[in-house]
Amino acid sequence: MSGFRGIAAISGYAETPFSRARVDKGEPRLTAEEYYAWALELLLKQTGLEKKDLTGQGVGIIGSEWPHSEIWSAEAIQNLGLEPKLLVRADHGGANAAALLVQGVLAIQAGYVEHFLMLGADTPLSITGPASRTWRYDENYLKPFGTMGPNSLIAMAMRRYMNDYGAKPEHFGTVSVVQRKHATLNPNAYLKTPLTMEDYLNSRLISDPLRLLDICIWVNGGFAILLSSASAAKRITDKPVSILGFGEWHNPNAGQPMHDITTTGVKIAAEQAYKMSGITPRDVSLFQPYDDYTVAVLMQIEDAGFCKKGEAGRFLEENDISYQGQLPVNTGGGQLSAGQAGMAGGFLHFVEAARQLRGEAGQRQVKDARIGLVTSLGCVGFEGHFINNYAVVLGGEV
Amino acid sequence: MSSYPKPLPEVTPLTKPFWEASKRGELLLQRCKNCSTYIWYPRHICINCGSRELEWVKASGKGKVYSYTIVRQVIGNSPEFSKEIPFVVAEIELDEGARICSNIVGVKPEDVSIGMPVEVFFEECTPEISLPKFKPAR
Ligand SMILES: [Zn+2]
Numbered sequence: 001m002s003g004f005r006g007i008a009a010i011s012g013y014a015e016t017p018f019s020r021a022r023v024d025k026g027e028p029r030l031t032a033e034e035y036y037a038w039a040l041e042l043l044l045k046q047t048g049l050e051k052k053d054l055t056g057q058g059v060g061i062i063g064s065e066w067p068h069s070e071i072w073s074a075e076a077i078q079n080l081g082l083e084p085k086l087l088v089r090a091d092h093g094g095a096n097a098a099a100l101l102v103q104g105v106l107a108i109q110a111g112y113v114e115h116f117l118m119l120g121a122d123t124p125l126s127i128t129g130p131a132s133r134t135w136r137y138d139e140n141y142l143k144p145f146g147t148m149g150p151n152s153l154i155a156m157a158m159r160r161y162m163n164d165y166g167a168k169p170e171h172f173g174t175v176s177v178v179q180r181k182h183a184t185l186n187p188n189a190y191l192k193t194p195l196t197m198e199d200y201l202n203s204r205l206i207s208d209p210l211r212l213l214d215i216c217i218w219v220n221g222g223f224a225i226l227l228s229s230a231s232a233a234k235r236i237t238d239k240p241v242s243i244l245g246f247g248e249w250h251n252p253n254a255g256q257p258m259h260d261i262t263t264t265g266v267k268i269a270a271e272q273a274y275k276m277s278g279i280t281p282r283d284v285s286l287f288q289p290y291d292d293y294t295v296a297v298l299m300q301i302e303d304a305g306f307c308k309k310g311e312a313g314r315f316l317e318e319n320d321i322s323y324q325g326q327l328p329v330n331t332g333g334g335q336l337s338a339g340q341a342g343m344a345g346g347f348l349h350f351v352e353a354a355r356q357l358r359g360e361a362g363q364r365q366v367k368d369a370r371i372g373l374v375t376s377l378g379c380v381g382f383e384g385h386f387i388n389n390y391a392v393v394l395g396g397e398v
Numbered sequence: 399m400s401s402y403p404k405p406l407p408e409v410t411p412l413t414k415p416f417w418e419a420s421k422r423g424e425l426l427l428q429r430c431k432n433c434s435t436y437i438w439y440p441r442h443i444c445i446n447c448g449s450r451e452l453e454w455v456k457a458s459g460k461g462k463v464y465s466y467t468i469v470r471q472v473i474g475n476s477p478e479f480s481k482e483i484p485f486v487v488a489e490i491e492l493d494e495g496a497r498i499c500s501n502i503v504g505v506k507p508e509d510v511s512i513g514m515p516v517e518v519f520f521e522e523c524t525p526e527i528s529l530p531k532f533k534p535a536r
Contacts, residue, residue: 140407141439144529145487145501149474152487155467163465163512207487208468208507255446257437257496261465382439383489383497384465 008105009233009240012226014042018219035121035222043224058086058116060100095378097347098390121222122342153384155210165310172294173200183333185364190339219339223347247272265389267303273391281305288349291334357396438496459518461492504533
């Protein structure tokens with residue numbers, strides 16, 4: 001498949017304010033249901049659509065930490081009063097938004113629906129019931145040894161990455177510091193206090209070599225993104241953001257008992273996305289890689305082809321990744337500083353890309369933003385490699 | 399119920415032979431009868447060739463540290479682990495060609511390194527479960 005242009009576009013996006021449910025600081029403590037409702041209302045306002053315009057269209061919803069009903073997509077549309085023709089649910093963790101986007105654009109390309117509404121909200125800081133049970137391989141073969149979820153697995157990937165490629169703490173710090181700078185220019189970011197490299201290096205070790213400032217910050221929040229056919233998108237907005245290409249790959253090297261945990265499947269996904277869209281890494285004006293951890297950003301800079309494997313550290317020394325630089329990265333602060341809304345965290349990168357490509361990013365607007373690349377990662381596997389991997393190429397007026 | 403305060407693996411029909419052997423101080427690995435691939439963690443099918451003919455075989459118990467981390471804060475696991483902090487969680491590449499996650503003990507955390515040769519020993523947690531742990535190879 002090549003030349004995906006002119007088929008589907010992001011025709012609207014919405015992001016609620018984020019909260020850490022600190023009622024003592026005046027922050028709201030809302031449920032996931034409330035965030036879904038809030039995000040949908042914001043999207044309807046932005047697009048000017050009425051809810052009935054979405055009847056008989058597509059809806060995709062993510063799994064959330066709570067409520068984790070077996071019939072969650074049904075419960076959610078009942079709560080929201082939606083009546084779709086196509087209803088899908090994603091369970092790809094950090095890659096949930098990318099997973100829904102690919103399913104949505106394929107349904108639009110097939111002509112099955114004209115619109116596909118992507119919904120994602122989560123409230124990791126105010127779970128009102130038992131949290132979802134985690135993965136069996138975690139319960140049985142990791143936790144008994146004192147692993148602390150993804151923190152421990154990613155810390156080991158980071159150690160191995162530093163060992164193999166000579167990356168230094170300052171390289172990870174650059175990602176943390178620059179993304180915080182972006183967050184200071186993003187009114188909706190949760191962490192807006194400027195950071196210095198010294199702050200990064202002094203931040204406490206959670207799981208050597210992983211520091212506190214290498215880790216994203218959980219927030220409660222919700223998102224809605226509307227995908228539409230190219231012609232329908234033009235009726236909704238004069239600034240549709242075209243889906244130019246995409247790729248995905250799951251559980252790379254599945255048959256091997258040992259994985260190189262310093263390379264992500266984004267390498268394969270990005271190759272597909274570049275081929276489908278007919279662009280190269282040089283054409284990318286902004287890059288929104290999944291950033292649950294700083295090391296993931298370095299790996300994706302390499303795997304998406306901006307430099308050779310192992311050279312992201314040097315790339316960061318020689319290039320500016322701020323919104324004014326050669327390769328603007330996570331221009332809204334990303335999950336490291338704007339916040340990770342639990343299982344909806346991966347929506348952030350698509351919303352920020354759409355905002356930039358529509359020229360709506362305010363003080364942090366990238367000049368001449370034409371092509372955006374979003375890469376998403378989901379599910380840290382047994383050895384610390386990512387199972388779900390996506391790349392999506394987005395474009396403004398082409 | 400056991401009084402062991404930290405999480406333990408569940409013993410299933412699939413993994414019973416492994417945990418039985420652990421009590422005897424033997425580390426087992428699954429090996430595919432069709433393609434000889436060694437597998438950890440335990441599966442119902444060979445991840446390489448798709449054969450369900452997997453057998454438990456005794457492993458050497460020797461390997462090298464592929465990567466490791468020094469855990470300094472308990473997040474999302476038993477608070478009991480806070481008594482042991484700092485401790486080392488590692489991925490160990492076994493000589494047979496499979497990777498297992500465990501702890502490296504009997505060495506200061508700062509003296510652990512990638513590539514360090516290690517060997518298995520077993521820590522009895524309950525009458526049913528002895529966990530395979532690793533220490534520097536002699
Ligand atoms: Zn086999």
